Amino acid sequence: MSPIPDPAPRALSLAARLAATLAAVLALGGLAVALAAFAYGRHAAQESYDRLLIGAANQIAGSITIRDGAPLVELPVAAFQLLSLAPQDRITYAVFGPDGAVITGYDSVRSPPKGETFYNGRFTGEPIRLVQVHRRFAERHFSGTVTVVVGQTTRSRAELAWQITRGALTAAGLAWLVICLLAVFAVRSSLRPLRRIERALGARAAQDLTPISVAVPAEIGSLVATLNRFIARLDRQVATMRTLIADTSHQLRTPIAALRVQAELAAEEQDPDRLRGILARIHDRAAGLGRLTDQLLNHALIIHRADAAALDRIDLRTVAIRAAEETDHDLFSTGAELELDLPEEAVPCLGDTLSLVEATKNLAGNALRYGRAPVRLFVRATPAGPEIGTADRGPGIPEAHWPDAATRYARKTGVSPKSAGLGLAIAAAVARAHGGTLAFARPAAGGFEAAILLPPPGGRR
Amino acid sequence: MIRALVLLLALLAAQPAAAAPLAPEATAHYGPTTAPLRSLLVRGTTDIALFAPVLRAFAEANPGMAVGYEQWGSNPLYEAAAKACTGRFPVADLIISSAVDQQVKLVNDGCSQPHHSAAVAALPDDLIWRDEVFGITREPAVMVYNRTLVPPGEAPHSRFDLLDLLRPEHSRYAGRVATYDIEASGLGYLFAFADSEQATTFGQLIEAFGRTRAVATCCSAEIIDGVISGRYLIAYNVLGSYALERAAHNPELVVVAPEDYTLMLSRAALIPSRAKDPAGAGRLVDFLLSPAGRRALSATHLIVSPSEIYATQAGGDGGTGTSLLRPIPLSPVLLVGLDRQRRAQFIALWRKTFGEDKTTFVEK
Numbered sequence: 001m002s003p004i005p006d007p008a009p010r011a012l013s014l015a016a017r018l019a020a021t022l023a024a025v026l027a028l029g030g031l032a033v034a035l036a037a038f039a040y041g042r043h044a045a046q047e048s049y050d051r052l053l054i055g056a057a058n059q060i061a062g063s064i065t066i067r068d069g070a071p072l073v074e075l076p077v078a079a080f081q082l083l084s085l086a087p088q089d090r091i092t093y094a095v096f097g098p099d100g101a102v103i104t105g106y107d108s109v110r111s112p113p114k115g116e117t118f119y120n121g122r123f124t125g126e127p128i129r130l131v132q133v134h135r136r137f138a139e140r141h142f143s144g145t146v147t148v149v150v151g152q153t154t155r156s157r158a159e160l161a162w163q164i165t166r167g168a169l170t171a172a173g174l175a176w177l178v179i180c181l182l183a184v185f186a187v188r189s190s191l192r193p194l195r196r197i198e199r200a201l202g203a204r205a206a207q208d209l210t211p212i213s214v215a216v217p218a219e220i221g222s223l224v225a226t227l228n229r230f231i232a233r234l235d236r237q238v239a240t241m242r243t244l245i246a247d248t249s250h251q252l253r254t255p256i257a258a259l260r261v262q263a264e265l266a267a268e269e270q271d272p273d274r275l276r277g278i279l280a281r282i283h284d285r286a287a288g289l290g291r292l293t294d295q296l297l298n299h300a301l302i303i304h305r306a307d308a309a310a311l312d313r314i315d316l317r318t319v320a321i322r323a324a325e326e327t328d329h330d331l332f333s334t335g336a337e338l339e340l341d342l343p344e345e346a347v348p349c350l351g352d353t354l355s356l357v358e359a360t361k362n363l364a365g366n367a368l369r370y371g372r373a374p375v376r377l378f379v380r381a382t383p384a385g386p387e388i389g390t391a392d393r394g395p396g397i398p399e400a401h402w403p404d405a406a407t408r409y410a411r412k413t414g415v416s417p418k419s420a421g422l423g424l425a426i427a428a429a430v431a432r433a434h435g436g437t438l439a440f441a442r443p444a445a446g447g448f449e450a451a452i453l454l455p456p457p458g459g460r461r
Numbered sequence: 462m463i464r465a466l467v468l469l470l471a472l473l474a475a476q477p478a479a480a481a482p483l484a485p486e487a488t489a490h491y492g493p494t495t496a497p498l499r500s501l502l503v504r505g506t507t508d509i510a511l512f513a514p515v516l517r518a519f520a521e522a523n524p525g526m527a528v529g530y531e532q533w534g535s536n537p538l539y540e541a542a543a544k545a546c547t548g549r550f551p552v553a554d555l556i557i558s559s560a561v562d563q564q565v566k567l568v569n570d571g572c573s574q575p576h577h578s579a580a581v582a583a584l585p586d587d588l589i590w591r592d593e594v595f596g597i598t599r600e601p602a603v604m605v606y607n608r609t610l611v612p613p614g615e616a617p618h619s620r621f622d623l624l625d626l627l628r629p630e631h632s633r634y635a636g637r638v639a640t641y642d643i644e645a646s647g648l649g650y651l652f653a654f655a656d657s658e659q660a661t662t663f664g665q666l667i668e669a670f671g672r673t674r675a676v677a678t679c680c681s682a683e684i685i686d687g688v689i690s691g692r693y694l695i696a697y698n699v700l701g702s703y704a705l706e707r708a709a710h711n712p713e714l715v716v717v718a719p720e721d722y723t724l725m726l727s728r729a730a731l732i733p734s735r736a737k738d739p740a741g742a743g744r745l746v747d748f749l750l751s752p753a754g755r756r757a758l759s760a761t762h763l764i765v766s767p768s769e770i771y772a773t774q775a776g777g778d779g780g781t782g783t784s785l786l787r788p789i790p791l792s793p794v795l796l797v798g799l800d801r802q803r804r805a806q807f808i809a810l811w812r813k814t815f816g817e818d819k820t821t822f823v824e825k
Contacts, residue, residue, distance in 0.1 A: 075800040077658060084792045088591050090569045091793045104802040124571030 015187050022183050026176055037168030038161070045160035049086055049152070050118055050131065056082045057133040057150040060095065064148075069141035071097060073104050079150075086156035092123050092130075093151065098144030105149075112149050126153045193220050197227075209235035240303050240429070247422075248296050255289045299422045302355045303429045309352040311434070313457065316347040316356075316386045320379045323360035327368070338364055341378035341391075349386045349454045351434050356388070356452070359430035362423030363390045363450050370394065371448065378451075385436070389451020396448025402440050427452060483541050483550065485531035489513060492520035497527035501741045504531045505557035506538055506648070507728065507763070508682070511702060512557075515757035519748045526741065534680075535560035535647030539567070545733060546572035555742040557597065557730045559700065560647030562654075562795035564729035568593045569793055573731040576743040580750040587790035588727050594791050596727025597749045598763040601701035601770050601786075602652050604717040605708070607688050611715075617695060619721040620662045626695070627669040635673035639684050639693040642677040643811055648726075649677075652698045654798035654807060655724050655789055662721065666697075671814035689714055700726070701770060705762040718770040718785075725788040728763070 059079035064071050073095050083091050094105030102109070112132040113119055121128050130151035137143055193216040200214045211228040262285060266278045324340055360377070367375045371392030380387045397405055406428035427450070428438040436454040443449055489509045492500075505512060509532050516528050531553070533541065538558055544550035546567070558564050567573055568591060575592040588596030604617060617623045626634045641649025656663040669675075676693065678684060681703040687693040689711050701716065708714040730749065732742040748754045758764045767786060789795070797803060 072806070073800070073802050074806065075797050075803045077794055077797050080794040080797050084794055087586070087792075089793075090571070090591070091796060092569075104800055126571070 014191060018183065018187050022180070026179065030172060030176060033172040034165075034169060037165045037172070041161040041164030041168065044164055045157045046129075048160065049154075049157045050129070052082055052085055053129065053131040053150055053152060054117070054133065056080070057131050057148045060093065060150065061133045061135040061146070061148045064095070064135060064137075064146055066137055066139045066142045071095070071103055071137065071142065071146050075104070083150070083152060086152060088155045088159075089153040090123065090126065090128075091150070091152050092128065094149050096147040096149070098146065103146070109149050109151065112147065121151060123151060123153060128153050129157070190217070190219075193217055197224065209238065237304070244296075244300050244303070247425075251292060251296065252289075255285060255292065259285050259289065295422050298358060299426045299429075302358050302426050303433075305352060305355045305433075309355070311350040311352055313348060314351050314353050314356075316349050316351070316379045316388050316454070317342045319351070319353060319356045319360055320377055320388055322353070322357045323364055324377055326357065327361055327364045337373065337375070338368060339374055339376045341376045343379060343381060345381065347379050347381045347386045348457050349434075350457050351454065355430045355433065359427040359452060360388055360390075362426050363452075366390070366423050366450065367392045371396070384453070385456040386454045387451045388454075389439075389449055391443065391447055391449045393447040396442070396450070397440060399440075399442075405440065406438060424450075483537055483544070485533050487532040489516075489530045489532075490527065491516045491530070492523070492527035493525065494527070498525035499738060499741050500527040500529060501555065501738055501745060502529045502531070502553045503555045503557065503742075503745070504533055504538055504541070504553040505728075506533060506535045506559045507557060508532060508703070511706060511761040511763060514761055515749065515754055515763075518753060518757045519745055522748065522753065523744065528745070534645075535563065536645070539563040539647060542567055542572060542733060543570070545735065546570065548735065552733050552735045552737065554736045554738050555730055555732055555745055557728055558647070559600075559726060559728050560651055561594075561596070561726065561729040561789060561791060562651050562798050563647055564594050564731055565590065565791055565793060565795045566799050567733075568731060569796060572734055574734045574736065574739055576732055576739070576746055578743060578747050580747040584750070587788050587792075590791045590793070594729045594731040595746055595750070596791055597730050597746070597754075598702070598726070598728040598758055599765055600726045600728065600763060601718050601765055602698050602724035602726065603701040603704050603770065604695060604697050604719060605685060605688050605699050605704045606695045606715050606717070607691055607693075607713050608715045609713045610691055610694050616715070616717075618717060619719050620660075620666060621721060623695065623697065624662070624665055624669055627673045627675075632673060634694055636676070637692070637694040638670065638673065638675040638697060639678055639687055639695075640670070640675065640697040641684070641699075642679050644808055645679040648700065649679075649698070650804075650807075651726075651789070651795075651798065652724060653811070655787070656698070657807070659722060659724070659787060667810065667814050671816075675815070677811070677815045685714065698724075701765050702762040705765065705769075716770070720785065722785050722787050723770070725786045727788065727791070729791055 056079040059076050059082065060073065063074045063076045063079075065074065066072070080091065083089075092106045092109055094107070094109035095103040096111055097103050100111050108123075109130075110121070112130065116132075118129065118131050121130050128151040130149055133148045133150075134145050135148070136145050193214070196214050197212060197216065197220075200212055209231055211231060212224055214224070216224050259282060262278055262282045266275060266282065269275045269278055320340060320342060324338055327338060364375070364377055367390035371390075372394035373392070375390060375392045377390050378388070406424045424438065431438040431452040431454075434452070434454050436452055439451055439453050441449040441451070485504070487509055491513075503516070509530060512530065516530055520526065520528050535558055538556065539560065541550050542553075542556050545552040556564070556567070573593040576595075577592055581589060581592060581595055584595060604623065606616060608616075615626060617626060623638070626632060627638065641652065643650040643653045653663075656666070678687075681700050684693070684696045684699055685704060685707050688696050689707070701718070704714070704716045708716050730746055732739050732746070736742055749758065755764060798807070
């Protein structure tokens, strides 16, 4: 046995493929998570510190009283304690009277924009977040709206946002790690059945062509099924070969022995007339042997073809026509004519023309040889599927022999100068290769029918 | 003519604003006097006498670095720093003030720069804000009295004792209790404002001060001098560092940390945003926080341990209570006392208490 070459160009390993896909998915997911975490962190930090800000502003607004007809702000310590919960941030504030003048606080605070509770600004070189709160007064000596503006630098916000983001990213990172580990585990465990199949096949004896019976998950089940079909085909072909070799040796032994006997007789015969008669018999025998060899080779070819050739979409009627053309009527002693019985419409089927023609020719030969006229070669389209076959008026094969007709005649009848008896075996092999059967029938009108029943072109019969 | 008069009036009106001249009260110099490699300008409210040892130690530890020290009043110091912040006044390299609220405001207004080091990182949260202002001392706000003039039975140990002494109609303490003038002294204002936040005692105290015509005057040194000379019997809210320093040389002076609560001040140092040598200033800050610096500050009572202050007391139980200490944390909460209206109200209350004739008996 020659060393086995590298079986197939090696594609990217399954694990690598999975890893790449997973990495891409995780990278995209990670990016999305990071962006989301950052956005969420910023939002959460903004919201929390905005609450502090507005809380402080409300406290300041609440501390305003009207004294001597003017607003008086008693700046509450609590408000600043609230603000100093953002421990690293500077504070600016101002209270504006109805006229827009600063009552107290930082003069640098500009009067706030209309309509926005929170807004951004700058305070001596740093960005700040500001809030405005309004309080309306309707006192005897003072009426109008007093506006409180409180602002704070954004250091704590940024820090909190970063903390939240970092927390989320840490969690995402851990999840990422866990997913990776799980993925490795999943890849390993899902590849394990393949290893099992490999081991099971490796451990087999050379002759063992039984189907693989390893428990595998559904995803690999189809692969195993395909493999099993392949093995089955191999098994069938090996069996066919074996049968063929056995048949061939059996069938060739007898005529060759007969030839040898005739030849020995001829060697001892002195009478030229009788010698001539022996020579004529030797010639007949040799011709019969030649036909037999043809048929045997044909049989082997057809059987091999049937198993190997791709099935085409063909019209069964052309098969019938070709079979009728190639049937050599003179060979048959009955001298009967072959009538073609074809439908008007095409009869489509999936098949290999050559082997079907060969099978049909064999059926026709049988009918012409053993049947009684009129002999018909017919093609039918039935709901169960297309059929091709022959019918005659003779008694045909006894019903008891139908089940093993294909093999029976090849073995039992021995060989005659005219026929090797392989016709039915070929027809049956071709029918099987097409997913159909070789069937016999006795129509109600009498006579005998042998036909190959094919599955409909769309599916199984 | 009229125009000239108006101008004159305007000038006169403008006068009070510029009343305090922006100049140091005293200056000192440490380290090499000629051709120093680096020179550092420090402005502070601490008396030179108390601060000299630590600066001298710093100069010795950093040969080649000259340190100039200017002693300022707290309000002018703040004003100068605020002006220096916008480039309208020569800038210092380090500002150390006992009026920590003003220091915090300078930081809040962006007039300082951060300094990062292991020493400042080790500071507790109360003594550092934004890595820009650092509490370097620990000084209690105390009462002092003259033991030759105040009999032991009447010696005050708390604000309640002080209130009791002032309660009788013809108390001999009337008019002889002194405290800071909060308008003249930033530290006095800070203490008074902190008191007002701490307890309701403050209201009663203010009322008692008003009724007995207590004296509001300027500056620790003057107040303590007055107690030693016997002009005042008791002084309230005096800075412990000065009192302890004087008590060491004047046995009749008794220092009392109030037993109801004791305010604890940490003088705050900051490096101005426009400082010429921030690295040198940072080095000085680190030195002040170093063991050597702590020792030098402790020697002049700028760092006072709680046991030290409570141990000096006659009837005190000696060092029980750090819980009585009320540190004044360096945080933006201090800005409240400096609010324009809040301050105006507080000072109005103060003026009402001490009357228009808030006399300051300054004796040189």
